[in-house]
Amino acid sequence: MLGTVLGVSAAAAVAGPAAGLLGYRQVKRASLARRLHITAPGGIDEAGFVRIGGLDQYVSIRGEDRRNPVVLELHGGPGASNLVFAPRTRAWEKHFTIVRWDMRGAAKTFGRGGPAGQGEMSLRRLQSDALELTEHLRARLGVGKVLLVANSFGTFVGLRLARGNPELFSGYVGTDQNIVAGGRDLPSYRALCERLRESGKRKELAAATAMGPDASAWSAEQWSQYAKLVVTSDPLTYDTMKTVVVRSLWFSPLHTLRELRTYFKGMSFSEQLGPEAMGIDEWAEGTAFQIPFFLFQGDRDVLTPPEPARRFFDDVTAPVKDFALIRDASHFASFRHPDQFLDLMLTKVRPVVTGQPIAA
Template identity: 30%
Template structure:
């Protein structure tokens, strides 16, 4: 028994030593193919006072003169800089990429944030303030705004409220009416698991209620993410586990310290309750269809987190100077990270040019 305990203690010490070694709390510099730091490139973390509290972001780009792209992560409260490490996009070669971590999330989490400020209106104000900082710092009149999932729910409202700040709005996995999407996802998964012969999971999903009247039950929320990932309709089409696909990779990201990695999960748990009930019941089709800037939707064919049919119906109802819809056939919830080459081509050739040459034919 003593030998076993000593062995376990040694493993724990080794694990903690590894964790601290891969957690210096700063992003790695950008390097060329030969491993040399690219002269004039940016790879930094910045903390600013935004909306009265310190908020952080990671900024990376090979040339500060490139267009700025502000990425709004999902959640609420779920940061995504780790995705750039696990599924490199290479967008820092074309854009100055800004991975802002929103109020209450990641390096912007603090238990001292006043709960009364955790509102969509404040999040919209924060986003505009971040955009103004970036516009001033990089000398650009307008920047690109890309929102993912919850970030798309937030981002499209920002785009409507402050179109003069943005060259274009890109909604990835665009939320429309999330409660309707949850109901559709449950129906889809019951059929999918039954078709796979997994009657036990199908019955568990049937017992996890989701309805327009009662919303999302605790049973559904406990089953939802795991069940989605097991059949490839969650965060990415090839991700079959939240643990191996999200939880473990997050601990390997060098840009965070160990306490900050813990705060990523604290922030996710803390942020979500402020927004979830209102988010799922808000139907954007009924109140937000007129835009004064180009609007682009990136949608994954296999996405059951934000239903593709709802995204398409919403897109069809939108009026904008330019609008384009792109279905990514091999993606689930994260086309930018799943089909990077096509997403990059669209960003460079359609979004920056303000055109829709690569858009799907209706």
């Protein structure tokens, strides 16, 4: 969804950066690399390709204590690896073992096989890959269950995994949670049109109007265009894109310039998944979950607003459930305010999935 927006914001810098900017990037990356060092004797820092679904897919496992709960992140985009946020979320690794996986079509996995080597691109295939990776993690890390943390586009896959596989997952945490209700999320569309109307952006308003409110009827190009209009029409979202997402990409110590170019190509390639996702009706697929269920949403998110997520949450039945807002946050809420997200994970989620209170 956000590949076009990222491309507009950062592609020029990646394609032809000035010498001074490259020098500063090198210094900053070295500093961030030092921050990422894990020296705890019980820690883990592994990264490489794992054979999943017939493809070599990139998996990173990081944490300071192997006894901590294992978190499997499902990234957004589609095609937008969360690995670039590792320096921002370094504190999470004290309390959780964080598994970051570049899905087929994304980042390092896309770079490994190229467009022709990604195999089937569908939500069903991503779901199957996630289950295979989960079994790999259970064996590799010696755990019975893992905790699902899905953000943005990853929540489409996350909800399906959480509904159908309670024997594998200790809980579900959705953030930037998508609730599209079969493409009928009209309030978000109307809010976009109102922002464009108020700001006098006639050309953009005409594009949104021509698209129509039924997201299930959009093409991949229209889906991407809608995301661009939403992001650029909202000051907080646009600021987050520039100061959090683009900066994390540009200064990532885990990605070369060549890999950043590949990152953008992978996002554009993965946009083909968009129309399939827009047809999902979350209520029709089921509101009953047999595992603890948590939604943590940005209070000012206009791309995946908190109101539809709250309506779905209210209808969910689960052994334990909780809903919370991340303050002063747009989309990418957990990465704009990683401290707030960690506090929610420690106070609401970790005690439930471990059966233990927070250590003093």
